[in-house]
Amino acid sequence: MIYKILLTIWMNLIIAAVFLYVEPAAGFPGEVSRILFFHVPTAWVATLAFFLSMIASCVYLITRKVNADFLAQSSAELGFLFCFLATVTGSIFAKATWGSFWNWDPRQTSIVMLLMIYGAYFVLRSAVPDHEKRRVFAGVYSILAFCTVPFLVFVVPRITNSLHPEDTLNPASPGMDMKTLIFFLGSLCAYTGLFVWMLRLKVRMLRLLDREQRAFRSNF
Amino acid sequence: MKSGLGFVAAVNLIIWSGITLYLFVLDRRLKKLEQRSGMDVHYEK
Amino acid sequence: MHPTKSGRWITQTVSSTYLSEAVAIWFRDLRSEFRTRYAVNSILMFALTTLVAVSFSIGSFRIEESERPFLYAVLLWIILVFSALSGLSRSFVKEQEAGTMDILKLSARPQAVFLGKLFFNLTMLGALGLIIVPAFILLMGYKIKFPGCFAAMMVTGGLGLGAGTTLVAAMIAQADARGALFSALSFPLLLPLIITAIKGSERAAYGISAAGWPEVKIAAAYAVIMITVSLLLFPLIWEE
Amino acid sequence: MCTLKVTGIGKYFSTTILFKDISFELNSGDVVAITGWNGSGKSTMLRIISGLVRPSAGQVEMFCDNKPIPKKSRRRYVGMVAPALSLYDELTALENMEFFCRVRGIAYDRKSCFNILERVDLVKHAEKICGTFSSGMKQRLKLVQALIHNPPFLLLDEPGCNLDSRGIKSVKNIISDQRSWGITVIASNEKREVDYADSIVNLSE
Numbered sequence: 001m002i003y004k005i006l007l008t009i010w011m012n013l014i015i016a017a018v019f020l021y022v023e024p025a026a027g028f029p030g031e032v033s034r035i036l037f038f039h040v041p042t043a044w045v046a047t048l049a050f051f052l053s054m055i056a057s058c059v060y061l062i063t064r065k066v067n068a069d070f071l072a073q074s075s076a077e078l079g080f081l082f083c084f085l086a087t088v089t090g091s092i093f094a095k096a097t098w099g100s101f102w103n104w105d106p107r108q109t110s111i112v113m114l115l116m117i118y119g120a121y122f123v124l125r126s127a128v129p130d131h132e133k134r135r136v137f138a139g140v141y142s143i144l145a146f147c148t149v150p151f152l153v154f155v156v157p158r159i160t161n162s163l164h165p166e167d168t169l170n171p172a173s174p175g176m177d178m179k180t181l182i183f184f185l186g187s188l189c190a191y192t193g194l195f196v197w198m199l200r201l202k203v204r205m206l207r208l209l210d211r212e213q214r215a216f217r218s219n220f
Numbered sequence: 221m222k223s224g225l226g227f228v229a230a231v232n233l234i235i236w237s238g239i240t241l242y243l244f245v246l247d248r249r250l251k252k253l254e255q256r257s258g259m260d261v262h263y264e265k
Numbered sequence: 266m267h268p269t270k271s272g273r274w275i276t277q278t279v280s281s282t283y284l285s286e287a288v289a290i291w292f293r294d295l296r297s298e299f300r301t302r303y304a305v306n307s308i309l310m311f312a313l314t315t316l317v318a319v320s321f322s323i324g325s326f327r328i329e330e331s332e333r334p335f336l337y338a339v340l341l342w343i344i345l346v347f348s349a350l351s352g353l354s355r356s357f358v359k360e361q362e363a364g365t366m367d368i369l370k371l372s373a374r375p376q377a378v379f380l381g382k383l384f385f386n387l388t389m390l391g392a393l394g395l396i397i398v399p400a401f402i403l404l405m406g407y408k409i410k411f412p413g414c415f416a417a418m419m420v421t422g423g424l425g426l427g428a429g430t431t432l433v434a435a436m437i438a439q440a441d442a443r444g445a446l447f448s449a450l451s452f453p454l455l456l457p458l459i460i461t462a463i464k465g466s467e468r469a470a471y472g473i474s475a476a477g478w479p480e481v482k483i484a485a486a487y488a489v490i491m492i493t494v495s496l497l498l499f500p501l502i503w504e505e
Numbered sequence: 506m507c508t509l510k511v512t513g514i515g516k517y518f519s520t521t522i523l524f525k526d527i528s529f530e531l532n533s534g535d536v537v538a539i540t541g542w543n544g545s546g547k548s549t550m551l552r553i554i555s556g557l558v559r560p561s562a563g564q565v566e567m568f569c570d571n572k573p574i575p576k577k578s579r580r581r582y583v584g585m586v587a588p589a590l591s592l593y594d595e596l597t598a599l600e601n602m603e604f605f606c607r608v609r610g611i612a613y614d615r616k617s618c619f620n621i622l623e624r625v626d627l628v629k630h631a632e633k634i635c636g637t638f639s640s641g642m643k644q645r646l647k648l649v650q651a652l653i654h655n656p657p658f659l660l661l662d663e664p665g666c667n668l669d670s671r672g673i674k675s676v677k678n679i680i681s682d683q684r685s686w687g688i689t690v691i692a693s694n695e696k697r698e699v700d701y702a703d704s705i706v707n708l709s710e
Contacts, residue, residue: 289607
């Protein structure tokens with residue numbers, strides 16, 4: 001309980017600081033760079049969630065423990081949510097810096113690809129009526145999809161040049177002052193904490209649902 | 221500092237408070253449901 | 266193998282390899298296909314109508330000379346990919362619809378089934394390519410500087426197309442809402458391959474120095490990886 | 506000597522229980538009938554034994570000469586006939602047999618195939634396309650398909666459906682032949698077919 005309250009306070013502190021305390025990063029027009037304190041953590045959480053989902057799928061396929069599948073499913077759903085948020089925030093940022101919401105930058109291409117893969121993943125889940133089969137198929141599909149990602153990383157940058165700022169908000173780069181760095185990392189941690197919290201809620205929900213079905217069955 | 225920033229920060233704070241409040245409520249309701257079905261043993265206090 | 270009290274033996278499984286079993290499944294599919302034209306009609310008609318529509322509305326002079334290699338590569342691959350997506354799931358879906366899926370599960374090893382179906386899908390893709398690609402080149406006046414590289418791109422691209430979709434076809438055959446699901450599930454997996462194939466075809470058509478044919482190599486690697494991963498994963502979705 | 510050991514098998518769907526805690530053990534020479542009302546899970550039981558369906562609880566084990574048969578190679582030891590298992594309609598009877606021989610890795614031999622076809626009176630229809638067969642003829646061909654690899658475990662789901670008196674006689678012959686060396690499991694409610702069995706497993710109890 002206590003860490004959730006701490007997380008809430010920490011999150012609000014970060015927001016206040018990001019808007020009112022930190023100076024805008026150099027190299028971006030006006031106050032635009034402030035969105036990066038939200039955009040980068042969402043993208044990071046999305047990556048983390050999808051990766052976790054893939055690992056959990058593998059674990060499910062090997063052990064056939066339902067809990068692993070609950071984790072895979074919850075993680076994929078949250079990853080999708082955060083991926084969507086990253087797309088929206090990134091798009092707003094793109095409009096402010098490059099002048100258009102969408103221009104098929106490699107990063108944008110790969111994020112759309114991820115959204116499509118996991119969109120298909122949810123469609124597949126909803127299309128298989130048998131529970132066990134659904135879990136296996138979802139796991140297999142997510143592994144198969146994961147195998148195509150390296151190609152995307154390798155292929156897409158060959159097509160267009162990236163305008164995506166790589167170094168401006170890289171914590172290791174010297175361009176970032178101490179204050180920015182602290183709150184940037186703080187935001188990353190806060191988002192990760194939030195993800196863990198939401199993930200556990202979702203897993204518990206799925207477990208309850210499963211439990212309910214089992215209970216219904218044993219009434220016979 | 222631009223004048224609009226305070227307003228944006230306030231809006232953000234309200235949204236975030238809403239989200240965390242929702243999560244807390246969800247947490248409590250789940251805990252109740254878990255207690256009712258007797259599966260809260262595995263979870264945190 | 267196991268003598269019994271009446272002296273009977275279980276019929277020996279002699280000198281049987283995955284490959285020979287896969288070939289049996291492949292030939293059976295071809296024979297059925299030859300008699301019913303279940304998949305080939307839908308794929309070819311889809312491809313031909315799209316090709317005619319494209320050719321009719323664009324013609325061979327609408328697009329400027331300098332733009333052609335790229336835009337034609339895009340059009341060609343869109344036609345190829347979507348006609349493939351319209352019919353490649355048929356071999357599995359038909360097993361399911363005819364009620365023969367279970368009997369196949371009972372009598373064949375999963376890897377052999379996967380390979381057999383893969384060979385069949387590749388045969389379909391080969392037929393599709395042999396008809397559509399020359400027709401496209403003739404109708405649209407597509408000038409290709411490096412025909413060898415172009416052909417290699419078509420072959421490896423086709424291999425990748427078959428490799429990436431066969432496992433998905435096996436999954437959707439066992440799910441509800443089969444028709445629409447196949448494209449929705451396959452397309453995200455194929456996207457890197459499509460991008461590569463378009464780039465490679467454009468390069469071959471332009472005649473930009475294609476030292477080492479990088480796109481051909483990427484597509485071949487894609488095919489190899491997808492086939493390997495599918496072979497490992499297929500038993501999971503095939504056996505209950 | 507082969508053994509089929511079924512322990513504590515149950516099959517549940519998300520909100521229903523089909524059956525639970527079914528156990529029995531069979532040895533070579535045994536013929537068992539699985540009976541029960543419609544929807545009691547007779548076919549599902551056979552599908553579980555054959556490995557087509559994974560049971561929700563319990564396990565099916567098979568032994569030949571005291572050696573356990575791994576699940577992977579179970580298909581070589583099991584022959585199954587069921588209404589839901591169809592053959593390829595576009596092929597002729599002989600081509601169907603040829604396909605199943607090749608796919609099972611059995612040397613295809615026209616003469617021995619004809620021998621099996623003779624057991625079910627299908628010799629004169631060997632070269633006809635299966636799509637044109639009557640349902641009784643299809644049923645006979647399904648029996649052939651199940652016998653092609655001489656399986657010690659024969660699973661028959663309503664073997665007599667759609668068959669005329671001569672067909673039923675050949676089913677009887679097949680079962681008595683199987684009795685001499687292997688295990689037969691029949692799922693049926695037909696009194697005639699249940700009578701072939703030495704013991705009965707009733708799923709509706």
